[in-house]
Amino acid sequence: MSRLIPVSLLALGLFTVTFAVNLQAPLYEVYAAQSDVGATAVTVAFAAYVGGLLPTLLLIGGLSDRIGRRVPIALALILGTVATALLVQVPSWASLVVARVLLGIGTGLATTAGTAYMTEILGASRARNAALVVTSATSLGFGGGALATGISLGVQGPTLLPASYIVLFVAAPVLALIALGLPRIDKPRPVSLLRLPVFPSGTWVFGAAMALAWSTTGMTIAVIPLELAANDLGGWTGLVIFLAIFMGFLCQPMARRMTNDRALALGFVLIPLGFLVLLVGVWLKVLTFVLVGTCITSAASYGFTYLAALAEVSLRAPDDRARATAGLFVYAYFGFSLPVIASGALADMLGLLSALVTFAAVQITVTAIIVLTWKRRAVPPAAAFDAG
Template sequence: MTDIRLAPVATRPARQAAAAPAPAAAPGWWVWAAAWPVTAVFVLSNAATPLYALWQRDIGFSRGTLTLVFACYIVGLIGSLLVSGVLSDRIGRRPVLVPALLLAAVACGIFATADSVAALMAARLLAGIAVGAVVSAGMAAVSDVAGPARKRQAALLASTAMALGAGLGPLLAGVLSETLPAPTVTVFAVEAVLLALALAVVLRMPLPRPAGGGGGSWIRVPGVPRGRGGDLLRGVAVFAPGITATSFVLSLGPSLLSGLLGTTNRMVAGAMAFVMFLAATSVQFAVRRLRPDGILLAGAVGTVLAMAALVAAVHLSSAVLLTAAVLLAGAGQGMGQLGGLSLLNGGVPARRLAEANAALNVGGYVPAGTLPVAAGFLSDAVGLPAGTTAFGTFLAVAAATGGLTVLARRDRA
């Protein structure tokens, strides 16, 4: 007699789960709203830039110390990136973003009342931790809300939100500190309001459940899934020189302005940083239809030209060339950032995306934190023109190497 085995009948809950439709895509306006926390935290990241001259006058410290204060931000950011990407992929975006926004608010309070270098370093450290969480979990949240069908839009919005916030911070600080009393208190009270609005967005954001980020240590150097290493390499090779160039302008730009234009006006310093990041934002919309490798190549060229203009500006005492260098540096960072994020968004699954974003930013911010510090102390020793020349030459070579890396990997693909 033939043995006939009947397949087990699925239970009612199992049948319902199998037939359940995929979650509906979030409305388009939520994709834009999801980018707001990135903007708000990046406003804080550079809001201190025009105020350094004020603190230098009141507290008293050298250009080398100034770049060391800036480097505390990088230390906090990189330390945060070692944890926040993996943590966000495993437990979700919201549990990482909420504490980050609260830390950013604490940093605002310290900045507002800072009366020592130690206080400035502590505030920058906390701001760096908050930014590290946002560039990993916050940018991944934009992609989560956008869904698979809007990956390129998500990369563009996350990248431009970062650049726009980084530019609005110094502009806001420069204008408020020159026109209103109690400059530091006013600037960071306004930023605290922006962070409160960002917190409200995070608490209501329609985020999917975490997909789980795989095994391994919770604290580790972030990476990408097997087979995506080439994408990460190309992104870092161009993004790193670009963001290092803008970090130099943020940390030593006011000193360059003082030397070339003879001005310490904080609105001028803030406007310089704003124009740089406005260029970073605008260029991303201009090149958004290009393939990621094409965007990266353009970014490498932009950074090389920026460094050439910077060196020429210092030796010729030309404000016009300094302006060109600022615009080109912003464009170089913007395209390097967009190209790198686009490669990762297109090839890395959602369950590892925050960690991949963290890996890209670790690769960019390590040189962005160390090289401007070296340039600052070198400038104290040999003078600002010689220090700037050495920095600009080195970074131009690094950016050109990054462009060649993109070409080599693309030809091999």
């Protein structure tokens, strides 16, 4: 079997796993209304995804080293199907929380196994290419699910069984079987099933950047749609979530031609810039600014920062790629969840716009601190002394 076939099938499987993650996002408001809950509850349900994902990364991030890469990917596809079916059968806030936990577990299994598996298929010398394929497939999936549901609702009208859900129900089980039939290139090792993630030396700034970038993406996916709905722009939610990730995918080939450090530096500039533009759009109720700001933050989060960070940890941990990937996502998903929950609680107390302004102020401050610390550590002690 040529490399193209398993690479394509693996990429399609990873796309479908992440396609399921934000599939239900345009219906958050509907599920919340069914249970009569506010912004805090919506953001808690959104972040419940991390409640499933982080324990998976922390405790069994190296599972695929023991049992092989194929089973975790197939299991992730099935979990995505079960989670979505639960929302169809019992559409409520409680079901959304459970579904998001299941989706988090699936993502944790698939991303760690998939990154390592893709590198093994292409060869260690092409680790950066493997990272590009994985980030491209998952970026398209994360954004594509929300867009597909948004389009389905636009065509079908209000429904709790959009066509996008049906597509997942058909495709995911088939791809799970295909995943089990992919070639077994890896060599499972007799290691403990419970393996903690690793954090390769010198990669802290890439992890911190991922936390910062994905906190912005989390706000765009979870909180911005609430403000759009309040301004009678709820029909644009699917497109906003899609752009929040898709523009990053378009920037990945450009990021690939840059060094990881340069791509990271550009990400640090674009993250606060994009959110400020988005915030101005929300403040002035100008949809164009919201979309432009979303595109800029996407370029940072899923383009330059995501690819640079994933490539860097993969290169620095050639013998522990699955666990190193798990370590990177620990950073990312702490950022993805905690600020969103805090902003949801703040929104219930002070209003959505005040919560967004507060987040922007904290984001700019944290970005400045991380960049200054990074630059200081990058300067050799002798050079720093001479400069003084």
